[in-house]
Amino acid sequence: MIALFTDFGLEGPYTGQVKAAIWREAPNVPIIDLFADAPSRRPMEAAYLLAAYSDVLPVGGVFLAVIDPTVGSDRPGVAALVDGRWFVGPGNGLFELLLRRGAMVETYVIPAEAKMISPSFHGRDLFAPVAARLAKGVSPRDAGLEEGPIPRFADWPDDLAAIVYVDVYGNLMTGLRAGALPADVSLAIAGQRLERARTFSDVPTGMAFWYKNANNLVEVAVNCGRANILFNQGIGGAIQIVPQTP
Amino acid sequence: MIALFTDFGLEGPYTGQVKAAIWREAPNVPIIDLFADAPSRRPMEAAYLLAAYSDVLPVGGVFLAVIDPTVGSDRPGVAALVDGRWFVGPGNGLFELLLRRGAMVETYVIPAEAKMISPSFHGRDLFAPVAARLAKGVSPRDAGLEEGPIPRFADWPDDLAAIVYVDVYGNLMTGLRAGALPADVSLAIAGQRLERARTFSDVPTGMAFWYKNANNLVEVAVNCGRANILFNQGIGGAIQIVPQTP
């Protein structure tokens, strides 16, 4: 199974072309549209989001992840095998948190051959064929990979106290894992304090709260409301962890 | 075949996660994205819409329908077999019209086990696995169902004189079946009278009319225009049936 994690947008031909490229190489492999609206041109925020969704595919699955604002420059194409799942995409930090959190990690680069590839669409011409071959189960070498180190971003924090995704309901996903915080810590956003709740139906209509979302990220939400509008916040907006008094 | 009927929205990871959950249980079962923008948080309007689209799948097909504003509360998870097609989702009235109109009906509940399910994402954790097993053809019991009654909403009308969906062209689908009205009845919306036409190209540019849409619902449209803007109406907006003079 292959999952797509991109900022290609929902409209237009980009995702369709990537799927066609995959199916030419690996006919009928199931493809999941996971995110077509991952944080646009922001590999850092996207990296925390991707790491939280890596268990959507079973072991053996392949993530094709393309947030690639410098496509066509000399940033390398890379792949990583992390605890049995493959990740293929640009070497711009997108896999940083996966590498850091993984127990069993192998890293690879995609050699920059003199290929007929478009300078503006590596997702289709470079990454999709590699992902398709990995999904078929061929060896990394036969998939077009060479073992080697990939760029690391050691200054990024282990959890990111910022918004990494605004969902269709206006909920604000953060780069904080709920399990990395004290269970009942208070948070703050835009100067307003938030307490934890279990789920939407546990708080009154119109009340803001934070909760552990279905992928174990801290998420700020409003029951029957839109947190992004209430707090006027978007991708990159800061979250504060309120110090606990002993 | 499985069809998805949800208010998850087009963006974000929700539909993709549901598909991954289905394919883990039933690899390669074809999945149709029918509606990801069914009436948000409005099970009643959604119920009339779903009933009109139940023949999209052949007999044996499974609808996974999730309009679930009270997810995490004590509303039950349910399933129904109606004239050979399965419907799986929350027991909040979403299947009311199907049950009422069906000739052969069986109803089931999904026992609330002590499962590791997210309180905010029953679509992925509770309903998708059941739908996948039913699509594979296992027995209701093996799919995780128990025979039993499901909540009914006897006060809802047989046809709903209100808008249940606004499509991408601005057309206004109603909860009225065209076959339930006199053939050439006049309707009214926002104080303006509408006559029936066969299709768009049969009326002048800019003229509003009503017609039997491709799923046999009464739909209000404007040739080369947007009825939702012309009449300033959305989901829940009322339609009047103009009395006929003998």
Next chain:
Amino acid sequence: MIALFTDFGLEGPYTGQVKAAIWREAPNVPIIDLFADAPSRRPMEAAYLLAAYSDVLPVGGVFLAVIDPTVGSDRPGVAALVDGRWFVGPGNGLFELLLRRGAMVETYVIPAEAKMISPSFHGRDLFAPVAARLAKGVSPRDAGLEEGPIPRFADWPDDLAAIVYVDVYGNLMTGLRAGALPADVSLAIAGQRLERARTFSDVPTGMAFWYKNANNLVEVAVNCGRANILFNQGIGGAIQIVPQTP
């Protein structure tokens, strides 16, 4: 493999119903969502766009193309086999450039039988079953086609100096093939001159340029910006080719 090229929009049930109709006839044939937002109600602009994307499918593939503002009128349903790929849809010029540029071309019409088809949804009821049968590899006759000429639009230019698509990033695709222009010609849009660049990362942030996009069309873009907003242009907007001084 079947690719969908329509103006059905991303929302709502239209694409899903077409897929269900295809899979009833050709179970499990892979379907690519290429464009659901092709130029709405504009077969001419759509024709140049479709021609540029015809190599998304391998030989043997089938394009189901529905930009059909006069559905229900007497415009014929047609199909064309162009250099090994099938195109099925309305006979309103949508395949004009494909026919003109193809080396091996066969044309067919879909007889208007007394079928139970909706006057407003030929994509589902007329074109999808034909496309599905062709994708299975049956003969044109068994797919429901008759050999015959299809309407031609001889006054349309070979390349169109106008915008045919605005993508999710605000880039402006034109109906000009890059290979049909002198390599370093200057263009102009909204009175502003544009020079050619290889790709986004080759120009400074905020600079507008034109480049050969990943499908060999001339595309106007702004590095880290939105060309549609900068130039206030949309579908149909004119592009000028600046005369070269010798």
